[in-house]
Amino acid sequence: MQTNYLLPHKYKKAGWFLFSIGVITGLLFMIFELEPDFFKIKVIQVFNSDTDFQGNKESFFSIIKNNVFDEIISIFIIIGGLLVGFTKEKVEDEFIYKLRQDSLVWAIIINYFVLIFAVLFIYDFTFLDVLVYNMFTPLIFFIIRFNFLKLKSRSDEE
Structure with missing residues (x-):
């Protein structure tokens, strides 16, 4: 691939x-x-x-x-x-590709749930702070999820 x-x-x-x-x-x-x-x-x-x-x-x-x-x-x-x-990754196969894709989709969905929560319940300048932090959350969620799934798959293999 x-x-x-x-x-x-x-x-x-x-x-x-x-x-x-x-x-x-x-x-x-x-x-x-x-x-x-x-x-x-x-x-x-x-x-x-x-x-x-x-x-x-x-x-x-x-x-x-x-x-x-x-x-x-x-x-x-x-x-x-x-x-x-x-x-x-050192070994970039279809399984890693699938993990990467799933993690990216998951990160975007969770990011927008966080944003919806902020729109509904956070106001004024605090909302602007949340928006600033929100620009990092897709990357952070993706990295956490992708590495968690990689680690989990390694432990399942053993």
Whole structure:
């Protein structure tokens, strides 16, 4: 079976490293609200709809000073998660392909159940926080489910 969309297996270790660092740092960021001053740099902002002190509203392509710590954490989680989830296994057969496919479908369905729950029961700015975290949940659910099914299938073989 041909899986052209999967990366070579050698990227899996780098993926786990980035994903682990991103998740651990993200949890620390979320719990302790860390924002080290070292990460406050000038960045390009594509669009801004906030009103400033002079009454200026929408602006395109402006340079602002921003703490990019949370953006770096997000990039680590996303790139690491994609590498973990979409690199080939040592043995990439039809069974692994089926596990991967089932896990991906399961992750999307669970993700949208979480989102429906949030839409119905979470409001105001807390809802925006849930939406931010919700962009990571499909990858996280997929990785957990896929690795759980792989581990379970190995233990059933023994």
